[in-house]
Amino acid sequence: xxEQLKQSWIYGIHAVERLLKGSPERVEKIIVQRGRQDAAxxxxxxxxxxxxxxxxxxxxxxxxxxxxxxxxxxxxxxxARQPLTEKQLWPLLETMEEPLLLLILDGVTDPHNLGAxxxxxxxxxxxxxxxPKDKSVGLTxxxxxxxxxxxxxxxxxQVTNLARVMDRLKEQGIWIVGTxxxxxxxxxxLDYRGSIAMIMGSEGKGLRRLTKENCDYLxxxxxxxxxxxxxxxxxxxxxxxxxxxxxxxE
Numbered sequence: 001x002x003e004q005l006k007q008s009w010i011y012g013i014h015a016v017e018r019l020l021k022g023s024p025e026r027v028e029k030i031i032v033q034r035g036r037q038d039a040a041x042x043x044x045x046x047x048x049x050x051x052x053x054x055x056x057x058x059x060x061x062x063x064x065x066x067x068x069x070x071x072x073x074x075x076x077x078x079x080a081r082q083p084l085t086e087k088q089l090w091p092l093l094e095t096m097e098e099p100l101l102l103l104i105l106d107g108v109t110d111p112h113n114l115g116a117x118x119x120x121x122x123x124x125x126x127x128x129x130x131x132p133k134d135k136s137v138g139l140t141x142x143x144x145x146x147x148x149x150x151x152x153x154x155x156x157x158q159v160t161n162l163a164r165v166m167d168r169l170k171e172q173g174i175w176i177v178g179t180x181x182x183x184x185x186x187x188x189x190l191d192y193r194g195s196i197a198m199i200m201g202s203e204g205k206g207l208r209r210l211t212k213e214n215c216d217y218l219x220x221x222x223x224x225x226x227x228x229x230x231x232x233x234x235x236x237x238x239x240x241x242x243x244x245x246x247x248x249x250e
Contacts, residue, residue, distance in 0.1 A: 085158065107135050
């Protein structure tokens, strides 16, 4: 079992700003690049001052050591966001208004893809994102950076047994819809207006056999060009927004 990090550095203007707005109590301190003064940095500094969070100016190389990606001259040391557990999922769902829209990511290992999926999930009104605890990426600083604050807004749940969770979701009247390139029907032929859990496969391999067998429906994304498949985060956006389109039309 992996040890959970107690603290982590969140970096990037949008990620830090959303963190300060949504969970300022998590933030211990903020560092900004010395000599960099622009409107975005000033907003972060004002939010930090409002919440009595110390801000220090450091050389860019200090932030480079902390942030493996584009940090835009700002980083926040904070209490690491912990995913919800399978046990916490069920009372959480009881508090949510139906029809539910859940996103299950079956083995997504790239933090950039998970961050992009979380961002799309928040934008499309997903109630919770579920991932297996093993062989899937968790909530890393890269995920929080790419998600642009969505980590603070969308419940993120790690489950120990995905097949068991899928069975219980179905018992509660939630239909499980999986994506598969060989499915005879497309995502545009299904009805997404009820409570559904949309499940996307891992990069390259797609859904695992047992996961696929546990789906109520399988559907494909029509591909008009020569490319065989879409990136998982792009495919997730296409599928979720078909659900959004149908629900808005209703």
